[in-house]
Structures are given as C-alpha cells and as structure tokens.
Amino acid sequence: MKLPAQQVAVLEAASADDPRRIEALAAETDYPPETVAGAAFELEDAGLVAVSEASTTDVSLTDEGREYADAALPEVRLYRAALEAGADESPVQMGRAIGASGLEGPQVDIALSNYARKGYGSIDSGELSADPDADPDTDPEADALATLADGGSVDDAAVVDQLASRDLVDVRERTVRSVTLTEAGVTELMAGVEAAEEVGELTPELLASGEWEDVEFADYNVEADAADYTPGKTHVLRQAAERVKDVLVGMGFQEMDGPHVDADFYINDCLFMPQDHPARNHWDRFALSNPERIDSLPADLVERVERAHREGVGDDGDGYHSPWDEDFARALALRGHTTSLSARYLAGVADEDVEPPARYFSVEKAYRNDTLDSTHLLEFFQIEGLVVADDLSVRDLMGTFREFYSQFGIHDLQFKPTYNPYTEPSFELFGRHPETDELIEIGNSGIFRPEMLEPLDVDADVMAWGLALERLLMLMTGFEDIRDVHGTLCDVAFLRDAEVVY
Numbered sequence: 001m002k003l004p005a006q007q008v009a010v011l012e013a014a015s016a017d018d019p020r021r022i023e024a025l026a027a028e029t030d031y032p033p034e035t036v037a038g039a040a041f042e043l044e045d046a047g048l049v050a051v052s053e054a055s056t057t058d059v060s061l062t063d064e065g066r067e068y069a070d071a072a073l074p075e076v077r078l079y080r081a082a083l084e085a086g087a088d089e090s091p092v093q094m095g096r097a098i099g100a101s102g103l104e105g106p107q108v109d110i111a112l113s114n115y116a117r118k119g120y121g122s123i124d125s126g127e128l129s130a131d132p133d134a135d136p137d138t139d140p141e142a143d144a145l146a147t148l149a150d151g152g153s154v155d156d157a158a159v160v161d162q163l164a165s166r167d168l169v170d171v172r173e174r175t176v177r178s179v180t181l182t183e184a185g186v187t188e189l190m191a192g193v194e195a196a197e198e199v200g201e202l203t204p205e206l207l208a209s210g211e212w213e214d215v216e217f218a219d220y221n222v223e224a225d226a227a228d229y230t231p232g233k234t235h236v237l238r239q240a241a242e243r244v245k246d247v248l249v250g251m252g253f254q255e256m257d258g259p260h261v262d263a264d265f266y267i268n269d270c271l272f273m274p275q276d277h278p279a280r281n282h283w284d285r286f287a288l289s290n291p292e293r294i295d296s297l298p299a300d301l302v303e304r305v306e307r308a309h310r311e312g313v314g315d316d317g318d319g320y321h322s323p324w325d326e327d328f329a330r331a332l333a334l335r336g337h338t339t340s341l342s343a344r345y346l347a348g349v350a351d352e353d354v355e356p357p358a359r360y361f362s363v364e365k366a367y368r369n370d371t372l373d374s375t376h377l378l379e380f381f382q383i384e385g386l387v388v389a390d391d392l393s394v395r396d397l398m399g400t401f402r403e404f405y406s407q408f409g410i411h412d413l414q415f416k417p418t419y420n421p422y423t424e425p426s427f428e429l430f431g432r433h434p435e436t437d438e439l440i441e442i443g444n445s446g447i448f449r450p451e452m453l454e455p456l457d458v459d460a461d462v463m464a465w466g467l468a469l470e471r472l473l474m475l476m477t478g479f480e481d482i483r484d485v486h487g488t489l490c491d492v493a494f495l496r497d498a499e500v501v502y
C-alpha cells in the first residue's frame, strides 16, 4: 500500500499494544508534532490506527518558584533564622528574626503570611515564636518545588493549588493524544507500505517548474492540531472601550472630546470645587511645569464662576468664604477626571452647542496620584457621561445605569449615597466581582448642583457620572488585579485570551 511519507513513518513507529504519544512519535520520526497528529488522524480515518485522547495537567515552575527551589521558601528561611535566634524557647523581636534571615522587600511579607499558616510558629504583637516541632525538611510545598525542579511530577492537587495561588507554579491543562496500531494497521504493515510522493504545500517553485501538474497533493485536515499562533491584537481594554462606546451611542449619547492636560478651571473650578479643597493640593495632581498656565480663560465665565465660589448661588447662597484666584485656576495639570470635558461642554467652550435634551459621553484617560494597588493605578479610563434635560431625577440616573450595565450582563448593582462638591444628591455605584464575590466600587455619579450649572449658564437639569472602565472589565472577565491589564506586570496570557463579549 502507498501512503504519504509522514503516514508511513507514523505507522512504522506506532505499536499495537503500547499506545504512543504524539510527542514520542514526533521525536522518533523527526516530524513536528502537528504533522504527526495530522498523519495520525488520516491513518485513523483509514482504520489503520486508533487515536485516543486524555487530558493532563502540566505543572511548571515560575521564575519565583525556581528561585525558592534553589534557595529555600521565604517562610523556611524565616523559621531557620527564628530557631537560630532562640524563638523556640521564647518569642523574639520580629525585626531581629527578619534581619537574621536575610529576607528583603516583598519576600518579608511572603514569609510572614505563610509562617503561621504552615505551622512554623506564631506572630503576636511584633514578636515571633517558633514551634520546635515544625520540620522544614518535610515541608510539602518545598518538597514539591524540589521535585519539579528535578523534572519530576507532583500529584498532590492541594499542594499544586497552593503553589499556583502563590504564583510559584504555572498549571496548564493539555490534551494528550496517543496512537495505537489497529489490526488492519498491523496487517497492512506486514503486507508492506511504501511512501508515495505527496506534496503538502503548493510552492512558487512547483508553480514555476510546472511540476504541480504531476504531483499528488495531501488532503487538508481541519481537525489536526496547529501550532499556537499569537498575533498582535487589540488590547482587551481597548476592546472594552470600543464596546462601551457602541453601547452608549446605541443609547443615544454623543462623544465628547477634549484635552488630557487642562486648566484647573475646567477640572475643578467650573465644578464648584473650592480652591482649598484637599484634592487640589500638589500631592494629588500631576501639574504641568512647562507651560505652567493656560494662556487665557473666557472672562465672563471666569467672573460668573468666581462669583459662585465667593457668594454661592441663589437667594440663600453663601459661597465658600475661601480665597479665589484666577491665576490658580489657570494652572495646567493632567485631568484627574474627565468631568473636565463635561464642564467644557456645558460651559459652551467646546466646539459643540449643547442644547437640552442631549446626552454626552467620553471613554478616556484620567490621571491620579493614587497609591498603586489591585484596583488603583496612576491612570485609568473613565467612562464619563451626562444627560441634560428638564425634570431629571435620581430614578433616571439609576435607570440609565441599570440599562447600561445590563448590556454587559451585569445586573447586580448597588447604590450608596456619597458626597461630591458638584453634585447633590450623589451616589457611588457598586458591582459584585464574579470571582471574589466582593462588592467593588465601579463609579460615582449625581445631579449637578445649581452652584455649578448657573455660572455655566445651563438652564436645565444635568445628571452625570464617571465610571471606571477597568472595573467594568473586571466584572465582565473576572480578573482581580488592575495590574494584570496595564503595565509591566500584566498577565500576557490573559491579554491574549480574554475576549470582550457582550
């Protein structure tokens, strides 16, 4: 019987009583695993082999895991240092034990958080005691790391889970295929198989030489495994931003546009934020040093805003009784929220004439000097929105959120009253994280106050909000750390595989 060369090779390397893995056949035949898998499927169709599938879990060390396999787990180092310092007899100062262990930086926290969990001892008001009976030589996590470093495998699922949650190992599910000769296969082999000339790929050479007319082409096998291919793609956050825009446009909103660096006047003063508000100090804003100030501001608008700050608005207006200085308002900074765009649009300094009823949005970056953690970065995407119309109420606002979030499959929303200098009433929005089940804040909103709207010459109600795009994406995909999607610590596998489905 004549078969394509790779099928002959697979048939000859396969055995009738010993299922052989595709990888083993690939190593023996010198064909890539994809080719062997393709050939195996062809042979299976012809009844010459059987292909079985099983899924296995590959566990491999991360860089950090390898480091601890080479040195020792931080908690073990801490335990040894604690013993040395006599902590098995009486508690010792935590700082002393840490100093003696040589642990530094994040490893100190890692050691402390695993020390008590694993029964090495206890930590109480800054003192560390060591359990004399603990035995680091039988530490199952250390054992598992050593086994993996030696190329062995670890069967204890609980230990693997624990190591995975510490990011010391990567766990991957994989389908393993094995090939066994069938009786028909054995018979054919005995009768003799030889390789037929078969071409897998049409090349320019075949075309140029005209040889293509005489060769035999291999069939396509759409079920064969193909090499993993990870081309460039739109970042998942950008995909989410596009979806949000589509949804808002579908809800009748128009997009706003405006500068990332703006005068404090539009970022704060137009929002009735007093100039001595704590968020306006130099710690929280990213100020521009060159140029330091906007060239000019519309004089009549400045005058009205200044008056609102000094005297308040309406008959019982009172104002802030704090200084107001135009120079201070002209200072430039990276916007801390995109509400600066809402201010510009409502004040009529954007290109657009805002005529109620109207709806506006933007999905753009805002910048804050926050402390970095799993939900905060120095910059994030804010979903800004405003509706200007007569007789708006909190019901309209809540209804708009329910409609917006439900388009992303998010139905469990909670509202909490809050305070903003520019809105009254105001409330924060919370959603439930699909993995941790915790309520996380996803936005802030309210009805703009007359003290803000009157100086901007807006004679209608305005409800408005700022929602965090990253938090919306968290609720949609279940990732837990904003640093997974931004910056150098990002989770490349997540960015490759995550899809924004809505």
Ligand SMILES: N[C@@H](Cc1ccccc1)C(=O)O
Pocket: 336, 337, 338, 339, 420, 423, 444, 445, 446, 464, 465, 466, 467
């Ligand atoms: N500017 C607010 C969001 C907001 C916008 C409009 C009205 C109320 C709140 C923030 O950054 O959190």
